[in-house]
Amino acid sequence: MDFLGRVFKKSDTMVFRKIGAEYILVPVRQGVGDLESIYTLNETAARIWELLDGTAKGAEIRDKMSQEFDVTPEEAEKDLVHHLKELASIQAIVEE
Amino acid sequence: MALTEGERQKGGALEIAGIRISWLPELKPRDSIHNLFRSAARSDVTLCVRNHPPPPISKTEKTFDSGQTWALLQSESQLVLQDTSLHSKTPASRFLFLAPDLKSGDLYVTGDPPQDTDPLGYPLNQVLWILLLSQGRGVLFHACGIDDDGRGYLFLGNSGDGKSTTARLWFDHGVTVLNDDRIVVTQKSGKLWMHGTPWHGDFREHSSRGLPIDKLFFLRHGKRNAARVKSGAEAVSMLLARSFPPFWDKEGMGFTVECCQRLVSNIACFELAFVPNARMIDFVRSL
Numbered sequence: 001m002d003f004l005g006r007v008f009k010k011s012d013t014m015v016f017r018k019i020g021a022e023y024i025l026v027p028v029r030q031g032v033g034d035l036e037s038i039y040t041l042n043e044t045a046a047r048i049w050e051l052l053d054g055t056a057k058g059a060e061i062r063d064k065m066s067q068e069f070d071v072t073p074e075e076a077e078k079d080l081v082h083h084l085k086e087l088a089s090i091q092a093i094v095e096e
Numbered sequence: 097m098a099l100t101e102g103e104r105q106k107g108g109a110l111e112i113a114g115i116r117i118s119w120l121p122e123l124k125p126r127d128s129i130h131n132l133f134r135s136a137a138r139s140d141v142t143l144c145v146r147n148h149p150p151p152p153i154s155k156t157e158k159t160f161d162s163g164q165t166w167a168l169l170q171s172e173s174q175l176v177l178q179d180t181s182l183h184s185k186t187p188a189s190r191f192l193f194l195a196p197d198l199k200s201g202d203l204y205v206t207g208d209p210p211q212d213t214d215p216l217g218y219p220l221n222q223v224l225w226i227l228l229l230s231q232g233r234g235v236l237f238h239a240c241g242i243d244d245d246g247r248g249y250l251f252l253g254n255s256g257d258g259k260s261t262t263a264r265l266w267f268d269h270g271v272t273v274l275n276d277d278r279i280v281v282t283q284k285s286g287k288l289w290m291h292g293t294p295w296h297g298d299f300r301e302h303s304s305r306g307l308p309i310d311k312l313f314f315l316r317h318g319k320r321n322a323a324r325v326k327s328g329a330e331a332v333s334m335l336l337a338r339s340f341p342p343f344w345d346k347e348g349m350g351f352t353v354e355c356c357q358r359l360v361s362n363i364a365c366f367e368l369a370f371v372p373n374a375r376m377i378d379f380v381r382s383l
Binding site: 012013015017019020022023024026028029030031032037038040 | 158159160161162163164328329330332333336337341343344345346349350353354357360
């Protein structure tokens with residue numbers, strides 16, 4: 001999937017809360033929940049989460065991450081794609 | 097304590113963590129509606145118990161299915177709670193129809209009366225409290241609560257982590273046990289309180305008392321008594337995993353997460369490995 005050219009937003013079915021530099025994500029669900037349905041985002045993933053505003057393309061988020069974390073665009077892209085894949089797999093984000 | 101048929105007919109009330117539910121027998125045509133309101137005036141929820149099957153439920157939409165013992169449905173403006181899963185082969189014997197504001201409802205009971213302290217019985221009573229708590233009131237936890245002469249210790253754990261063993265140890269030392277399996281946490285006068293419930297657990301000497309929480313422990317069995325401080329997102333996540341949240345309700349879920357964060361921000365939290373003997377008591381008091 002081309003993550004850089006697409007725009008993603010946070011899913012409406014996800015409850016999230018910032019705790020320190022991290023985020024806790026809990027999906028709203030219709031079936032029984034368990035421990036696996038509580039997710040914690042580390043500092044990098046948390047910043048990506050904040051930047052997923054439904055308007056920024058993946059490439060723009062990569063560039064911001066590169067600047068803010070003082071890493072090369074290639075490193076930022078690797079992190080971004082990894083975290084977007086993870087967030088998509090738990091249905092925390094949807095394509096705009 | 098099980099209700100007798102006579103007690104169920106007479107009506108009554110149950111109060112847990114400051115939330116009071118009254119139930120009344122089915123109204124007869126000559127009964128005055130004013131009497132009903134007067135007797136139920138102080139309750140948060142008033143239920144009318146009806147000893148017959150419910151009317152057909154129209155236009156239902158599944159809200160949540162526990163997969164085993166209960167399901168929550170939306171039927172037009174009402175919430176309907178039933179005591180079986182939608183996938184169960186056993187027909188439901190209790191249906192609770194709740195008004196949109198959750199302040200009143202009709203409980204339809206068929207078959208044997210529930211062996212519980214109220215006509216709702218398990219699990220409808222606990223699910224109703226979860227619904228009411230999630231309206232900004234508090235959270236139900238999988239926990240054992242101890243009142244150590246005014247110092248409140250909350251021991252959280254899943255099945256097998258040692259909650260009942262902990263309750264027995266403290267009880268044998270003359271300490272009050274609020275409950276060994278279900279504890280409600282609320283915020284009152286700027287403090288976080290824990291409250292006993294009459295639900296679940298192996299330990300029968302529970303208390304309806306409430307008191308502020310001094311320390312909070314994530315229990316597990318260990319080879320020696322040891323405590324590690326827990327904080328931040330990790331501690332909030334551990335609390336959530338030991339809570340009974342309204343998974344189906346975004347707003348209520350948001351409040352539950354917020355309440356867990358408040359607990360972690362205001363109360364000392366430890367992961368506690370313990371050996372089941374009296375030394376655990378001094379160890380906990382010393383932390």
